[in-house]
Amino acid sequence: MNNENVFPMTFVVFDMEWNQPIPYMPSPVDPKILPGEIIEIGAVKVQMLSENEYILSRPFSMVIRPVYYRIMNKQVSKVINKSTDDLKSGLPFEEVYRRFLEWCGEDYVLCTWGDSDISILKANLKIHGLSSEINDRFLDIQPLFGRVAENTAQQRSVAYAVDFYRIPQTDDFHSAERDAWYEARILKEALIDYFVIRSKDPGNEKDCPHLRTYISNPNLTTQKKWRSEVFSSEKEAIKMTLREPMNCPICEAPLDCEIEWFASGHTWLSLWMCPTHGSLSGKVRAKRTPKQEFFGGGQLRFVNGNAARYVREKWQEKNEKEDRSAIIASKYEEKCEEM
Numbered sequence: 001m002n003n004e005n006v007f008p009m010t011f012v013v014f015d016m017e018w019n020q021p022i023p024y025m026p027s028p029v030d031p032k033i034l035p036g037e038i039i040e041i042g043a044v045k046v047q048m049l050s051e052n053e054y055i056l057s058r059p060f061s062m063v064i065r066p067v068y069y070r071i072m073n074k075q076v077s078k079v080i081n082k083s084t085d086d087l088k089s090g091l092p093f094e095e096v097y098r099r100f101l102e103w104c105g106e107d108y109v110l111c112t113w114g115d116s117d118i119s120i121l122k123a124n125l126k127i128h129g130l131s132s133e134i135n136d137r138f139l140d141i142q143p144l145f146g147r148v149a150e151n152t153a154q155q156r157s158v159a160y161a162v163d164f165y166r167i168p169q170t171d172d173f174h175s176a177e178r179d180a181w182y183e184a185r186i187l188k189e190a191l192i193d194y195f196v197i198r199s200k201d202p203g204n205e206k207d208c209p210h211l212r213t214y215i216s217n218p219n220l221t222t223q224k225k226w227r228s229e230v231f232s233s234e235k236e237a238i239k240m241t242l243r244e245p246m247n248c249p250i251c252e253a254p255l256d257c258e259i260e261w262f263a264s265g266h267t268w269l270s271l272w273m274c275p276t277h278g279s280l281s282g283k284v285r286a287k288r289t290p291k292q293e294f295f296g297g298g299q300l301r302f303v304n305g306n307a308a309r310y311v312r313e314k315w316q317e318k319n320e321k322e323d324r325s326a327i328i329a330s331k332y333e334e335k336c337e338e339m
């Protein structure tokens with residue numbers, strides 16, 4: 001059996017609600033710095049005992065008393081069904097976050113649906129003077145669901161996935177807690193599907209990439225940039241830029257190549273892995289100088305599951321195109337032989 005991870009493994013599925021500034025009122029803080037102030041955190045732990053045995057915890061749920069956007073934005077209020085008064089009973093953000101971390105425990109993969117919660121969480125941590133470093137293993141459930149349930153990169157809603165897995169609907173929870181509960185159920189089903197698909201076809205990285213490719217470190221922002229010398233031809237500039245040795249920007253270790261450089265339109269893409277620090281994507285483009293000569297600009301940066309998937313899909317598209325043209329070419333040859 002390809003036991004891919006050490007069991008038991010814990011996933012903390014969390015969901016947040018946040019309030020937004022009211023457009024016609026002066027905002028106490030630049031909305032670019034704080035696009036949303038968190039007013040509720042809900043979470044459910046999914047403990048994986050084996051490939052098809054999972055235990056879901058009781059939800060964690062706490063309301064936060066906002067200090068910046070204290071009046072409920074009407075649009076937000078409609079969606080999450082909370083009033084300005086409801087928020088007054090909340091606890092300060094620092095207190096709720098501390099309790100949340102305690103509840104999470106140690107050694108877990110943090111999960112959300114989509115990756116917008118992470119940036120909101122970081123913005124809230126920063127504005128409260130806390131470190132914006134969060135758990136170093138993060139998984140976005142949305143692309144995992146898409147791949148294992150439907151073999152698609154299409155972004156689906158939580159409601160869609162709930163229907164897809166026929167998860168019973170419940171109204172007994174607060175909004176963040178309820179969403180976390182649904183997302184945890186979806187994660188469980190998606191993991192079961194994942195292991196079934198992998199066990200049937202273990203090496204099939206194309207249709208079912210390894211679980212670790214969905215897990216990234218949201219704290220890594222280091223990147224590396226380089227450029228080639230100037231050449232008279234664009235082709236030469238690209239060729240030289242692609243020769244750059246690929247080492248991890250953090251530990252300098254040589255990277256394992258997951259997808260070799262390939263052209264996608266005018267951009268060259270590639271995918272790499274540092275065994276310690278995770279997935280990185282490479283990007284190279286030719287740039288023109290005022291003298292009509294060329295140099296190549298390269299960038300290597302850490303990527304989350306979504307960005308890595310983008311590269312993977314561009315690569316698949318290219319391969320499929322090549323497959324199609326190979327088929328057309330061989331049909332053409334057959335025809336020629338018949339004639």
Ligand SMILES: [Zn+2]
Binds near residue numbers: 250252
């Ligand atoms: Zn590294």
